[in-house]
Amino acid sequence: MSFLVLENVTKRFGGLVAVDAVNMRVEHGEMLAIVGPNGAGKTTLFNLINGVFLADEGRILFDGVDITRYPAYKRAHLGIGRTFQIPRPFASATVRENIAIGGMFGADGNEIDVDHAMGMADHYIDLLGLTPHRDKPAGRLTPVEKKMVEIARALAMKPRLLLMDEAMAGMNPKDIDGMVDLIKQIRETEGIAIIAMVEHIMRAVVSLAERVLVMHQGAKLVDEPTHRALTDPKVVEVYLGEAGEARHA
Amino acid sequence: MGAARKYAPLLPVLGLYAALFAIGLLVPGKWQLIAQLVFYCALGQAFNLFMGMTGYVDFGYVAFMGVGAYGMAVTVSSLSDKGLGLWLIPLGLVHAAIFSILLSLAVGAVALRLRGAYFAIATIGVNEGFRFLIEGARLWNGSAGIIFSRNMKEAFGREGAIEISTFWADVLVFAVAVLAAVMTMVYLCSKVGYALTALREDEDAAKVMGINVTRYKIVAFITSAVLAGLLGACAWALKLTYVYPADVFEIHYTVEAIIIVLLGGAGTLLGPIVGGLIYAASKYYLAVTVPGLQLLIFAPIILTIIVLFPEGTVGMVKRRCRSTVLERFIH
Numbered sequence: 001m002s003f004l005v006l007e008n009v010t011k012r013f014g015g016l017v018a019v020d021a022v023n024m025r026v027e028h029g030e031m032l033a034i035v036g037p038n039g040a041g042k043t044t045l046f047n048l049i050n051g052v053f054l055a056d057e058g059r060i061l062f063d064g065v066d067i068t069r070y071p072a073y074k075r076a077h078l079g080i081g082r083t084f085q086i087p088r089p090f091a092s093a094t095v096r097e098n099i100a101i102g103g104m105f106g107a108d109g110n111e112i113d114v115d116h117a118m119g120m121a122d123h124y125i126d127l128l129g130l131t132p133h134r135d136k137p138a139g140r141l142t143p144v145e146k147k148m149v150e151i152a153r154a155l156a157m158k159p160r161l162l163l164m165d166e167a168m169a170g171m172n173p174k175d176i177d178g179m180v181d182l183i184k185q186i187r188e189t190e191g192i193a194i195i196a197m198v199e200h201i202m203r204a205v206v207s208l209a210e211r212v213l214v215m216h217q218g219a220k221l222v223d224e225p226t227h228r229a230l231t232d233p234k235v236v237e238v239y240l241g242e243a244g245e246a247r248h249a
Numbered sequence: 250m251g252a253a254r255k256y257a258p259l260l261p262v263l264g265l266y267a268a269l270f271a272i273g274l275l276v277p278g279k280w281q282l283i284a285q286l287v288f289y290c291a292l293g294q295a296f297n298l299f300m301g302m303t304g305y306v307d308f309g310y311v312a313f314m315g316v317g318a319y320g321m322a323v324t325v326s327s328l329s330d331k332g333l334g335l336w337l338i339p340l341g342l343v344h345a346a347i348f349s350i351l352l353s354l355a356v357g358a359v360a361l362r363l364r365g366a367y368f369a370i371a372t373i374g375v376n377e378g379f380r381f382l383i384e385g386a387r388l389w390n391g392s393a394g395i396i397f398s399r400n401m402k403e404a405f406g407r408e409g410a411i412e413i414s415t416f417w418a419d420v421l422v423f424a425v426a427v428l429a430a431v432m433t434m435v436y437l438c439s440k441v442g443y444a445l446t447a448l449r450e451d452e453d454a455a456k457v458m459g460i461n462v463t464r465y466k467i468v469a470f471i472t473s474a475v476l477a478g479l480l481g482a483c484a485w486a487l488k489l490t491y492v493y494p495a496d497v498f499e500i501h502y503t504v505e506a507i508i509i510v511l512l513g514g515a516g517t518l519l520g521p522i523v524g525g526l527i528y529a530a531s532k533y534y535l536a537v538t539v540p541g542l543q544l545l546i547f548a549p550i551i552l553t554i555i556v557l558f559p560e561g562t563v564g565m566v567k568r569r570c571r572s573t574v575l576e577r578f579i580h
Contacts, residue, residue, distance in 0.1 A: 050457055076459030090450035092516075093443075101443050105459035114440060135572075157459060 001064060003028045003193055004049070004161060009058035011044055018044040020218035021058065026161065026193055033205045033226070034197045036215035037238060042197045043085070045215070046163050049195075050082045051075040062161070079107045081159030085166040085197075087146035089153070091139025095130055096121045098138045099152045106157025117156070124152040128182070144175055151182075155190065162186075164196040168204055180204050202230065214238065255438045258518050258580035262430045265522065270423060282533060284419035287426050288484045289529035292502070293509035293521030294429035295476035299469045300507070301515035302436065304449040305368050307470075308503055309356065309375030310477060313349040314485065315497035316379070317478025320345030321486035322395040329400035337404050338413075338421075342482055349478025350471055352379070357470045361463065364452065373500075380498035394493035401490050414488050421483035426522075429476050433518050436469070437580060445469055449516070512554055514561025518580040523563050527554075 002025035011019040019041045026032055034042050047053045049060065051072035060068045067075055081102075089098050096118060103109070103117035112120070125134055128148040133141055138149050147167065154162055167183070168176045187194055198205050205212060205226065212229035214222040216238045222229050229235060266287070273283035292314075300306055324341035333340065360371045384392040401410035436442045444465040447455035455462050486492055505528065513524025531550060535543035558565040567579050 052453060052457065072453075072456040073459050073461045076457060082457050084454065088451050088454040090447050090454070092450060093446050097443065097446070101447050101460075102458055104440050104443055105447075107459075109459055114438065114443070153458065 001061070002026060003030075003063060005059075005061040006049070007059045007061075009045075009048055009055045009060060011041075011048055011053055012056050017218050019048060019055075022215075022218075022220050024213060024220065024223065026195060028160075028193060029187070029191055030193050030211065031187060031209050032193075032195045033209035033212045034195060034215060035199070035202075035205060035212060036221070038199065039217075040215040041218040042199075042215055043165060044218075046082065046165055046195075046197060049075075050080050050163055073105075076105070076157060076159075077107060077109065079158070079160035080163065081106070081154040081157045081161070081192075082163040083147075083150045083154050083165055083167060085169060087143065087150040089138035089141075089146050089149045092137055094135050095133050095138050095141070095149055096125065096135060098149050099124050099156045102153040102156030103158070106159070108158050120156055121152075124156050127155075128152045144171065151186075155186065159192055161193045161195070164194060166197055166199060168201050169199065176201060176204055180207055183208060206230070254577065256434055257577050259430060259434050261578050262518065262522060263427065266423060266427055266430075273419075280416070280419070284422060285533065286526055286529045287419070288422050288480070289505070289509060290522045290525035291422055291426035291429055291476075291480050291484075292506050293513060293525040293528075294426060294433060295473055295480060296506035297510045297513075297515065297517075297521040298429065298433055298436070298476065299473035301510050301517070301520065302442070302445040302449065302469055303466055304515075305361075305365075305466070306507065307360075307372045307473075308369055308500065309372035309379075310473075310506060311500060311502040312356075312376040312379045312498060313352060313474040313477035314481030314502065315376075315494070316348040316352050317345035317481030318486040318492045318497045319383075319389055319395070320348040320478060321482035322397055322492040323389060325404065325486075326395050326397040326400045329397070329404040334404070338487070341486070342421075342479055345478040345482035345486075346475045349474045349481075353471050353474035357467050361466050361470060376498050376500055376503070380494045383494045383498075392494060394491060394496075396491040398490040410490075414490055418483050418488035421487065422480065425476060425479045425483060428479075430518065430522070432472055432476070434580070436472075437518060441465060441468060446516070508551060510561075512551065512561060514558075514564035514567070517561065517563045517567065520561050520563040524561065527562070 004026040006022055006024045008021045008023060009019060010017065010021050022045060036042050044053065048055050051070055055068060059066060062078055062080065065078065067078065090101065099121035100117040103112050103120040104114065125131055128151060130148055130152060133145060138146065141149065168179050171179065183194065196208065209226050212224065212226050213220060214229060214235050221238060222232050222235055224232065269283050269287060273280045296310055321341035324344045325337055328337060356372065356375050360368055363371050383389060389395060405413055444460045447458060447460055448462045448465060452462055481497060485497055509524040509528050510521050512527055513522065514520030531547060535546055539546060554562065570576050570579055
């Protein structure tokens, strides 16, 4: 059985079907990219996987456990970590405390006391190059640094599946390359499955993901190995419009 | 980090209370003033444990003090002839704690499902509702209240009763203040404190980080309520030897608690103590020097402090002392 399984998962907001009967699978240690234009339902799908929202229909299985009705904190204990598109560090806490909080309450939280978590935090501070900012309140960092704190915090939770919401949005090409290398490194050293959500930065998708799932209007459009997915005519149409349309314009 | 170093911020707090206690004992005629100061420090600290740490404003907070006062009053008035002697007081404190726990569970089960402003609005009704329940249902003597000075004399003797209400009740307020400080520090140094910080800053992100926010909110809510119950039992019931619903369910005290926490610095250990001292001392001296105009002068002072130091006076000092030797002692 796959590591993460979504069966016919649907989420509605009033009359709007944000996620429409999506089926997907993720294997241990796999790197999957979810792409799709704005409003395609990617963030809602993430929120359903980690429990910010509960699905209206369908089932979600994680490592063989049916987590469909689990609240977010229980899913975190099972090993689902997440970063937000707009970083949400705990502003008044220091960088070190932010990351330690991840360790304290994450997958191994019950066995980790405050001092141990602080020690773990130092490891991730090094890994993400945050050493100069260790004791600063996280609210005072630059957006890119906040993003690093967010990733460090998620890693300190010792997840087995990490959901990365637009980790590279708003970054310059140099920072994007750095982030791509970082994600590769994380995947190798931590051995976790990663689902990354990407809107436009296809270069990153190509160099990172093994498989791409394209969403469009809440539904799964294409689910293929990366190169095949990105050259699929349906995907090209969603992103660029039909060839015919372009000619008319 | 060793335990001694972790709990170092308690030292200035305990030192301050020891100094206040000594002044009260040694300087003639100052005991009542000191007792008043410490009452406000304790109130601020107890309130801070929930409001300061979670960011939730509980407008019904004084109800916990009220039921605590009733816990003590009911105990003394109904058991004074049982020959329990001084054991009546701990028993009264236990009842105060139980009453406030029960009320906090009832309020928390409903109101803690709400967030931010909605929580504040929902709790406004608690205090008034409870007061009208007591008055309307004639619970615990209804609006006539419980007057138990006679029972105090019966249980502790004439001299004993006077000594308890003029001295030992205030000593117990000191004890509640110290207990509140210790609880605050224990929480700040443990996972509870980190969980509360996280949920105060961003409740959804906290959930995603694996924090069972409901559990930690309830822990802080009950702790804060019990401290309020004990404070009501000591500073009101035991000290005044009567309890009227209109006096103890007075929203004014909740507002004072909010002001104290904001003046000092929410979520800090020292903040509510400094806030309590500033508040109570200015209230006292303004009432003496400019009677009748004290609120008119007091309001701009509070506004100025809050505008100048939005993180509270202690928050400001804490920021100034970052990376100095003092840092270790200020929390």
